[in-house]
Amino acid sequence: MRDALAIRSLSKRHRAEGPPILNGVSLDVASGEVAVVVGPSGIGKSTLLRCVAGLTRFEGGTVQLGSRKATPESPEALLGSIGIVFQGFELFPHLTVRANCLLAPRVVRHEPASDARTRIDGLLDQLHIADLAEAFPATLSGGQQQRVAIARALAMSPAALLWDEPTSALDPALRASVTALVRSVADSGIPQLVVTHDVEVAQSVGTRIYRFVNGQLTG
Amino acid sequence: MLVAAVEVQGSELSSRLHGELRWGADAQGGAPYVFDDPTDPRRLIGFEVELADALAGRLGLKPRPVQGAWEQLLSLLERGDVDVVLNGLEETSDRQRLYGLTRPYYAGPLKLLVRKGDTQAPRSHEALAGRRVGTLPGTLADRLLRAAGADVKTYDGGSDDALRDLHLGRTDAVLVDEPIALYYGALEPDLDILDSPMGEVRYVAAVRASDPELKTALDGALAALEADGTLARILGRWRLWTPETAALLGVPGPPASVLPEAWLEWEAAAGVRPTFWSRLIHRYPAFLPLLLRGAGLTLLLSVTSMALALVVGAALALARLYGPPPLQWLAVGYIEVVRGTPLLLQLIVLYFGLPELGIKLHPFVAGWLALGLNYASAEAENDRAGLLSIPASQLEAARVLGLSRWQALRYVVAPPALRVVLPPATNDFIALLKDSSLVSVVTLAELTRTYQGLASATRDHLGLGLVVGVLYLLLGLPFARLARRLEAQLGAHLATGARR
Numbered sequence: 001m002r003d004a005l006a007i008r009s010l011s012k013r014h015r016a017e018g019p020p021i022l023n024g025v026s027l028d029v030a031s032g033e034v035a036v037v038v039g040p041s042g043i044g045k046s047t048l049l050r051c052v053a054g055l056t057r058f059e060g061g062t063v064q065l066g067s068r069k070a071t072p073e074s075p076e077a078l079l080g081s082i083g084i085v086f087q088g089f090e091l092f093p094h095l096t097v098r099a100n101c102l103l104a105p106r107v108v109r110h111e112p113a114s115d116a117r118t119r120i121d122g123l124l125d126q127l128h129i130a131d132l133a134e135a136f137p138a139t140l141s142g143g144q145q146q147r148v149a150i151a152r153a154l155a156m157s158p159a160a161l162l163w164d165e166p167t168s169a170l171d172p173a174l175r176a177s178v179t180a181l182v183r184s185v186a187d188s189g190i191p192q193l194v195v196t197h198d199v200e201v202a203q204s205v206g207t208r209i210y211r212f213v214n215g216q217l218t219g
Numbered sequence: 220m221l222v223a224a225v226e227v228q229g230s231e232l233s234s235r236l237h238g239e240l241r242w243g244a245d246a247q248g249g250a251p252y253v254f255d256d257p258t259d260p261r262r263l264i265g266f267e268v269e270l271a272d273a274l275a276g277r278l279g280l281k282p283r284p285v286q287g288a289w290e291q292l293l294s295l296l297e298r299g300d301v302d303v304v305l306n307g308l309e310e311t312s313d314r315q316r317l318y319g320l321t322r323p324y325y326a327g328p329l330k331l332l333v334r335k336g337d338t339q340a341p342r343s344h345e346a347l348a349g350r351r352v353g354t355l356p357g358t359l360a361d362r363l364l365r366a367a368g369a370d371v372k373t374y375d376g377g378s379d380d381a382l383r384d385l386h387l388g389r390t391d392a393v394l395v396d397e398p399i400a401l402y403y404g405a406l407e408p409d410l411d412i413l414d415s416p417m418g419e420v421r422y423v424a425a426v427r428a429s430d431p432e433l434k435t436a437l438d439g440a441l442a443a444l445e446a447d448g449t450l451a452r453i454l455g456r457w458r459l460w461t462p463e464t465a466a467l468l469g470v471p472g473p474p475a476s477v478l479p480e481a482w483l484e485w486e487a488a489a490g491v492r493p494t495f496w497s498r499l500i501h502r503y504p505a506f507l508p509l510l511l512r513g514a515g516l517t518l519l520l521s522v523t524s525m526a527l528a529l530v531v532g533a534a535l536a537l538a539r540l541y542g543p544p545p546l547q548w549l550a551v552g553y554i555e556v557v558r559g560t561p562l563l564l565q566l567i568v569l570y571f572g573l574p575e576l577g578i579k580l581h582p583f584v585a586g587w588l589a590l591g592l593n594y595a596s597a598e599a600e601n602d603r604a605g606l607l608s609i610p611a612s613q614l615e616a617a618r619v620l621g622l623s624r625w626q627a628l629r630y631v632v633a634p635p636a637l638r639v640v641l642p643p644a645t646n647d648f649i650a651l652l653k654d655s656s657l658v659s660v661v662t663l664a665e666l667t668r669t670y671q672g673l674a675s676a677t678r679d680h681l682g683l684g685l686v687v688g689v690l691y692l693l694l695g696l697p698f699a700r701l702a703r704r705l706e707a708q709l710g711a712h713l714a715t716g717a718r719r
Contacts, residue, residue: 055615080621090616094634094709103630104620156620 002031002189003066005052005082005160010061011215012044012051021047022058023215029160029191034182036202037195039212045195046087048212049162052193054079065159080108083153087165089145091137097124097148098133101155108156123151127181143174150181161185163194167201179204232436233279236302240280242271242424243301245289246672249377250402250485251457252307253284255676257488260509266457266481267305270324273449274305277440286672287662290357290375293318294571296427298579300662303437305424307396309359314425319434322441323421324450326463329360330400331413332385332393341369341392343415353381353390359420360394377675378403385410396420398459401482406490406678419463445470451477458482488677495682503686506673513669514690520586520665521652521694527591528651529644532598539599540606541624550599557596563657565589570661586658594651601643605636638709645702649695666690 005028012022021044029035039045050056052063054076063070063078070077092100101120105111111119124130127147137145146166153161166178182205185192195212196202202209210217244253246263253265263284275282287295292304296318314320333340341350348368354360356373364371372390374380378399385393386407395404400412426433444450445468454460455473458481465472493502539550557565566589570580580588609632617627656667664672670687674680 050615053619055618079618082619084616084619086612086616088612090612092613092616092631104617104622107626107630108621152620 002191003159004031005029005191005193006062006064007052008062008064010048010051010058010063012047012056012058020215022051022061024061025215025217026061027193027210027217029193031189031191032186034186034192034194034205034207036206036209037193037212037217038199038202038209039195039197041197043212044215045197045212046164049084049164049193049195051075052078053082053084053162068159080104080156081159083156083158083161085146085149085153085161085163085166087168089137089149089169091145091148091152093137096134096136097129097140097151100137100148101152104152104156120151120155123154127151142170143177146170146178147181150185154185158190161190161192163192163196165196166194166205167196167198175201175204232433236280236433238281239283240271240275240278240303241283241285241301242275243285243287243292243295243304244306245292246286247288247377247668247675249379249399249675250489251398251459251481255509255672257485257677260506260673260676264481266453266459267307269453269456270444270450271305273444273453274437274440277443278436285662286664286668288375288660289355291571291660291662293425295662296425298571298574299427300582302430302433303424303426307398307422308425310421310423311359314423317428318425319428319431321424321426321434321437323423323467324441325398325422325454325459325461326419326467327397327459327461328419328463329363329394329417330397330404331415331417332382332395332400332404332410333391333413334385334388335409335411337391339391342413344417347392347394350391351389353384353393354395355381355399358396359418360396363418364394376671379675379678379680382407382410383680397461398457401458402485403678406486421467448473455479456481492679498679498682499686502677502679503683506683506686509673510666510669510687510690513664513666514694516663517652517655517666518694520583520590520658520663521648521655524587524590524594524655525648525651527587528594528598528647531592531595533602535595535599536602536606537628540603541628554596554599557593558600562589562593562654563660565593566657566660582658582661582663585661586655586663590651590655590658594647597647598644601640601647602636604643605638605640606632608639609636634709638706641702641706641709645699648698652695653691666694 007025007027010022010025011020013020025048027035037045037048047056051058054070057075058072060072065078065081068077068081092103095103098120101123102116105116106113121130121133124133127150129144129147129151132140132144137148140148163182167175170178182192182194194205210219244267246253246255251265252267253263256262256264268284271282271284285295285301289306292306295301296304310320310323333342341347344367347364350369351372352364352369353372353374354364355378356375361371361373372384378395381393381395382403384390386409394417404410404412424437426437451460451470451473454464455477456479458479460472535550535553538546542550566585569589570582570585573580613631614627617631622630655665658665659668666687670683674683
């Protein structure tokens, strides 16, 4: 069993006098669970993910993972503990697939080169992209890039994994494989949070589904 | 008696000056003062070279000529780069007040030159008003022409340029000291040297006002050289013994056995202009060692300055983009001030201005700092453009993986940004290579300066200019090639089909 991801009363405005983007969002994601937040584009779902991961400040609430806790005073407390598979993947174009995955373990954790390489090559193998280890991102298809993004996130052994619109950059035919990928990560016990505008995707991957309306979640 | 006194003083001076007489002159000013020997450009010749050698010999010192732009020679003296200026310096009341001036060693008339057969040409002092007349800047002729109401055109590049413009009809006349008229004007078959008296110049040497011992020593040495006939022989060899000098010094002229050998050699070397092909085959190869030495200095200065510009530029760009507000303002302020003022101004301030604050830089260091710090402002903006070309989402992706801001910048943002920065930075390097010619104002004989000296000594601006232009191209091309290869390597990951 892994630590649950606990989000409590998260609130955020883009401007001090503006309307709230997040208006007291609370959410628990247990080990192995996949929570899905569904809502139309542009209403703040990505902002929710950015707050949870520690990429942006928020005015109120907390995000907790076991003993670690992000607050408005220390919003970056969980940076490096939570992985994100970005909508556009955000692979590093100047690095090969293997180097994309090796960068953080080597630079942040100072993992010995040979150990890290063995571990990463195992991960790439599990994701069926071992033959792409030496390729550069620009030469890969969308589906392949997504697998690299997952491998890169998992390489840091995240305590939680967030997905931003996991199907929007893919061919419709690849949707089923996304479901399989999310499930395989769930099997390892990592709590996952997925945001999407696509109800069908939500139903196929989610163990619990929420609607995002007016900065709040409804069940 | 006098000679003995001079020698005693000389031995005291010698220890203070470390056994050297550093004398400032501008070889670009040309014949017959101080110039590159047209038949052997590694040698500096001229009547003032012989005079300096004789003076130094009298004082028991080793003569060491220091090259500087003529207008800057007195600044070099103030700065302490030379002990004495000896280069056709006229005696004026202003200079009398500010410097220690020696007794004169030459007196002669100013001469007006016009085109042969030009009936409209000004031929008298009165006729100069409103006419376009060329001369050298800061000279007695310059002041006299302005007083006469002439439209004065001055030439930093030397007397040959002034005569060239007269020849081409860009000016109506040229007013110069007689030695220049004799050495350049007389070689131009289509120019007339007029006899009408226009004024008299007297050449003196200048030392710092704070250095009266040296002035006394030089005066003593000059008197000795007058008395034993050495000065008369030097002036005679160069065909410069004038009635004015005779009247001023009150000593006998050179004996009849002294022939104007130096003048004859100059006339033989500069009076005829060989064809371009003959110059290319015979003359330019002989100049090559000197030109290559200039090119070497240009290259060394450019490469080290660019290195400084890249380091300081990167620091400025990082401070401006990611630093706390006060650091951002400092960076913006630096960039605006440095790129908004001329490089030449910055160079002169660094070299001649800072000594007022007690900071005296070596010429190379001053040139290096001026070029490097100036180009740093351009590189800072290149780097900023490069960093901004990488989307913020890349930085976020790195941060989510646990990289610090600095690590994200170093491993994720900087490498692809470098590819954006490389082409404009290469462009700047080529520009710097050319701008490095400005350092000649701080006595550095880089490629352009070397060219100017040789061109003026051989009266060959066009042919030699082509040769030097090719040298500049050869200096820059390898770097342009290197940059293209580097760019291709950095961009390899963007090429499709790179998958193995």
